[in-house]
Amino acid sequence: MKKIIFFHLLNDYSGSPKVLSQVIGAVSEKGFDAELFLGGSGSSGFLSSVPCVQRRYFYKRFDNKFFTLISYTFSQALLFLKLLRYRKSSTVFYINTLLPFGAALAGRLLGIKVFYHIHETSIRPKPLKFFLRWVVQRCSSKNIFVSHFLSRVEGFSDIESRVVHNAIPNEMSRVAASHVYQNLPDGRFCVLMICSLKAYKGVNEFVYIASLLSSDPSFKFNLILGATEAEAAEFFLNIPLPDNLTIIFNSDDVVPYYKKASVLLSLSKPDEWVETFGLTILEGLSFGIPCIVPPVGGPIELVSEGCEGYLMTSDKIEDISEKLIYLQQNANVCYRLSAAAKLKSLSFSSEKFESGVLGVFDGI
Structure with a gap:
């Protein structure tokens, strides 16, 4: 049986490494x-304890985007x-996201099959995205896309x-299946958002919505960020944070927060960052949480x-607050949306995910 060598650039608690950890577990x-090449040195995230040999290669992010590009x-x-x-x-190179292009070029040179698991569309600067797509075009044998939307806008006709x-892990799925939704857990209406600490994820908008509703004691806001407390302190340096907002940092266990959520928000700004799937949305649906x-x-x-919820752009802050x-x-209404959310989540089972991923390796 051939060896599968996986490649990822940066380990953290975001969606793409979480999905890759599920792929590695399945194979x-x-x-x-299986073997994993991971950029950076010692960063914690969903790939920290995957069941395979891990090898590190250099990568470091900087506050300066130009330095980060050079490092990359x-x-x-x-x-x-x-x-x-x-x-x-006798190996297969499995590249998670478009970013680890060094592996694709090496695979092409060595005559090794290259498979891409493509998660993203919003890559900047545009010349970098053009180059990364050129590498895929020249090197990839098979591509996996995380949604029909992404396949449509970023597909390659001759590959x-x-x-x-994506699917949620089995352990979380079992917990979610037994969870009974309450629209007022602990007597308060709890609004949850889980995202990276990026302005294009709508972090500022979430804080503003919390501020608009800060005079109503029945509302509570939880913001789970894939960032350290120091990074958040710098980000929010000149932004007043309302008392009804709690910020949680780099949490590897978000289940307790899903259990207490009345509604889940995803506030990414489509003109800056298009969500190509939304794993946290699926996780929320599995717990029966209505989603905006x-x-x-x-x-x-x-x-x-x-x-299952509502479709609203993040710039409609007042409308979202009213909703x-x-x-x-x-x-x-919450209970009706919750029932539909749970039902919808069943269409994205881990069995379907594993079957789809493993099917990529048929015949190798």
Whole structure:
């Protein structure tokens, strides 16, 4: 059986490493020999304890975007050189996201099959995105896309591809299945958002919505960030934070927060960052949480207007605030949306995910 070598740039608590950890778990259970090349040095995240050999290669992020681009380019050159020792091996290179292009170029040079698991569309600067797509075009044998939306807007007509929707881990799925939704857990209407600490994720908008509703003691806001407390302190340096807002940092266990959530918000700004799937949205649906999400990209494959939640752009802050008040005052609507949310989540089972991923390796 061939070895599968996985590649990822940065380990953290965001969606793409979480999905890759599930892929590695699935192939390991099937007896594949797996290995992971991971950029950076010692950062914690969902890939920290995957069941395979891990090898590190250089990568460092800087506050200065130009320095980060130089670091990234250098890291891929080093990765390319590291992989030349696989010239006579029987392997498959499995590249998670478009970013680890050094592995793709090495695979092409060595005659090794390259598979891409593509998660993203909003890559800047544009010349970088053009170059990364050029690498995929020249090097990839098969592509996996996380949504039909992404396959449509970023597909390659002459490369075999399939859509494999993300799924939540089995352990979380079991907990979610037994969870009974309450629109007022602990007597308060709890609004939850989980995201990276990026302005384009709508972090400022979430804080503003919390501020608008800060005079109503029945509202509570939880913001879970994939960042350290120091990073958040710098980000919010000149932004007043309302008393009804709690910020949680780099949490590897978000289940307790889903259990207490009345509604889930996803506030990404479509003109800056298009969500290509929305794993936190799916996780919220599995707990029966009504969701308010952007009306574009992958989220519309998860949420239909007025069914599992609502489709609203993050710039409509006052409208979103009014919708939250409406839901807080209408428990019957929340329970109807919750039932539909749980039902919708069943369409994205881990069994379907694992079957879709493992099917990529048929015949190798």
